[in-house]
């Protein structure tokens with residue numbers, strides 16, 4: 733199971749301990765994968781979506797909203813440096829103009845430009861809107877927050893901002 737693949741968020745996947753398999757990104761899967769997992773008998777349904785079922789010629793299946801692995805599997809669950817985690821750390825706020833943007837309008841910016849030896853890591857990459865990124869060019873501008881590796885708790889706060897995108901409010905009880 734590759735959890736780093738781009739996923740749609742129809743169903744929350746919990747580990748055997750009742751907590752998400754992964755937090756960053758959140759372990760969510762599309763409904764087809766969820767139903768496929770159900771048939772493997774490796775998962776149990778915690779909650780189905782209300783009023784969402786799918787039909788095949790021979791049967792009707794309710795689409796799960798939350799499923800849990802029967803066993804506990806050890807996954808690496810550390811705060812990994814990635815594009816989405818930088819956005820989450822900065823709470824989708826451009827670190828130059830301080831405005832909050834949609835993902836589509838955000839870019840990653842090297843605070844110290846690569847041409848001046850700037851590296852690609854937590855300490856030098858910040859969230860920037862496209863406008864600021866273009867305007868900044870290869871200048872060095874101090875971002876509003878000093879970039880650093882975020883703690884687990886800090887990133888978890890970022891998920892709270894995404895709550896509105898959860899397809900089922902019940903997820904909140906399992907994530908926070």
Ligand SMILES: [Zn+2]
Nearest residue numbers: 826829861864
């Ligand atoms: Zn900006």
